[in-house]
Amino acid sequence: MEAVAARAGVSRATVSRVVNGGDGVREPLVERVRQAVEELGYVPNQAARSLVTRRHDAVAVVIAEPETKVFADPFFALQLRGISKELTAHDSQLVLLLTEGRADHARVGRYLAGGHVDGALVFSLHLDDPLPGLIHGVPTVYGGRPGWIDGSRGAVYVDCDNRGGAREAVRHLVGLGRRNIGHITGALDQTSAVDRLDGFRDVMVDADPRLIAEGDFTPGGGERAMRELLDRCPDLDAVFAANDLTAVGAMRVLRERGRRVPEDVAVVGFDDMLPFTEQADPPLTTVRQDIEEMGRLMARLLLRGLDRTASASGGLAGAPSSVVLPTTLVRRASA
Amino acid sequence: MEAVAARAGVSRATVSRVVNGGDGVREPLVERVRQAVEELGYVPNQAARSLVTRRHDAVAVVIAEPETKVFADPFFALQLRGISKELTAHDSQLVLLLTEGRADHARVGRYLAGGHVDGALVFSLHLDDPLPGLIHGVPTVYGGRPGWIDGSRGAVYVDCDNRGGAREAVRHLVGLGRRNIGHITGALDQTSAVDRLDGFRDVMVDADPRLIAEGDFTPGGGERAMRELLDRCPDLDAVFAANDLTAVGAMRVLRERGRRVPEDVAVVGFDDMLPFTEQADPPLTTVRQDIEEMGRLMARLLLRGLDRTASASGGLAGAPSSVVLPTTLVRRASA
C-alpha cells in the first residue's frame, strides 16, 4: 500500500479511500491510484482491514453432518443454492464448514468465535449438539428449529411447518380410506423428524406403536424401517415417510415384497425433492416445502440482522425473528 | 486480552504465550492465565493474529462448478473426505468455496488473494478458466492436471493416469473380441476428459469419428451421447464411458433400446465410484482410481509446501512436485 501511495504520489489514506470506492477523492487522483494499484498488483490485506473494520464480508454455513451425508442429500444443495444467491447479491463470500464428529465442532466453534466471518448459518443440528454453545457472539440463523429452544432463548431460525405438513399428509391418507397407516420417522434427534412424528400422531391419535418405525432420512434407513413395518404389520395399507429419500427406499422394499403402490400400500413423502419425486415409480405424492427459498430467507435474515447491528448495535437484537414457511400437499400417483 | 492480563496479574505477552501453548511459562502462571481466560470467555482475535503471524490455519477448497453439479457428483464428496481427514490431522480448517459463473471467480480470487487462508486446493478447472490467473501468491495444489500446463509453469497437481487407464479399458474391450467400440467423452474442456479420449485413441488408432460422442460426466449427458452413438452406429458392440455416472446413463439407454449388457454391448466406466458400480445392473466393469487418496495427497502436498515455506521461503518452490496415481481395471459383469 505504501508502494502504491508512493507511485501515485498520494498518501496511504487516499489509496485506502480509492480502494474502498473512491468517495470524496477527485477524479484525476482516483485514476492515478487505480493505475498504481493495477501496475503493482496490489491486493489489500483482509486481516488488517478486518482488524479495524470488524467486518469480513463472509458468512459461514455450518452443516453438522459428515460429508457423505451432506453430498448424498440434495436437500443441502438446494438450500445452499438459495443462500449462495442471496449472499452473492450482497457481495459476501460463502464459506462452507463441514463437521464430522465432536472434535470438528470445537474447531468450527473456534473458527467462528475467532472472527473470520460476519455471521453463521447453521444446519442440521442434532438435539444434544454442542455447537450452539460454542457459537459465541457470532450472529447466527438456524436452518430448522433448534432442539434446545425453550421459547425464551430467542434463536432465529427458518423452518417449514413440519407438524402441519405431516398432519395434512396423514389426513390425506385417511381420506383415501386407509386405516392401517404406518410412519417412518426421520432421525429423531432432529426436530424436523420429531415435529413430523407429532403431526402423524395428531391425526392417528392412538396409533399402534408398532406402526411407527425409526428411519434416518436416508433411502437405506427407509428400507430398513419399511421391512420392520411390514414384518410387524402385514396388513399395512399406507405409509407416511419423513422425507422423499426415505419414501424412495420404502417403495423399493414394497416392490421387492410384491406390494403394489398405491393399490396395496399408499405412500406419501415429504420435501418434494425434484426431480426425485416426479421420476419415482410411481411418481411420489408428497408434502412440498420450498427449500431454496428457505435458504434465501436464512441468508436475508442474517444479512438484515448484520446491517442492523452495524447501525444500531447488539447482536441480532431487534432483528426480524424466526420464520416458519407453509407447506402444501402435492398429489401424484403414489397416494 | 488486556483484561485477561490484568485479571491474571501478568503482561499481555504472557497471556499470548499461554494461549499459544504456554511454552516457557511457569506452571502456576499458566494456570492463573488459563483461569482468567476461562472466566472472561476470552477468544483471541484471528484477524490480529494473522496480521502478524501471516498464518491462518485454514485452507480453501475451490470447486469451479455450480452447487448442483458438486452435490450431484459423489466424486467431490470422496475427494473432500480425504482432504478433510488430512487437514483435521494438521489442525487446519477446511473452507469450501463454490463458484458459479465468472462473477464468482473474481470474488473467490479476491478472497484467496486477500489472505484468508494459507493455501488453496483447486478442482475441476476448465480449460479457459480464469481462476489460476486470479490466484496470486497463494500456494495452490490442483486436483487434476490444469489445462494450461505447458510443462514449464510447474503447477503442483495430483491426478490419476487418465490416459493409461483409458487405454487399459479399451484394450480390455478389444480383448473381449469387440470391434465396434464407441467412446462417450467427459466434458472436453477438462483435461481428464481429453486424456481419457487420447487413451481411447491410442488403442483405436483410426476409429471412425462417429464412434465418439461428447458427454459431460453426468448421467444425463451419458444418455444423450448413447442415443447419438446408437443412431449413428447401430452395430456398436462396446462402449467406454468417461466415468461411471456417464456409464450408468448409457446403460439406461441401452436397456431402453433393448440392447443387453454385456451380451450385445459391453460397457466400461471410469472411477469405480462405489456403491454405484457394484449396485449397477449389471455391476459395472470400470477403471479404478483412489479418489479419497487423491484428496489426502493434495492436502498433504499443500501442507508440506507450507511448512517448507515457513522454514525456507518462496512459495511452494522446492516442494514435492505433482503426483500421478496409477489406475487399475476392475472387472465386473458389464464387460
Next chain:
DNA sequence: TTGAAAGCGCTAACAA
C-alpha cells in the same frame, strides 16, 4: 479534498 497520526488486537524480538 487531502494528509498526518492514532490505533484495531495481537505476536515477537529484545531486555531485564
Next chain:
DNA sequence: TTGTTAGCGCTTTCAA
C-alpha cells in the same frame, strides 16, 4: 521466565 516495546497493514478521525 517475564515484561517492554515495536510493529503487522489497514481505516478513520481530525486538521489542514
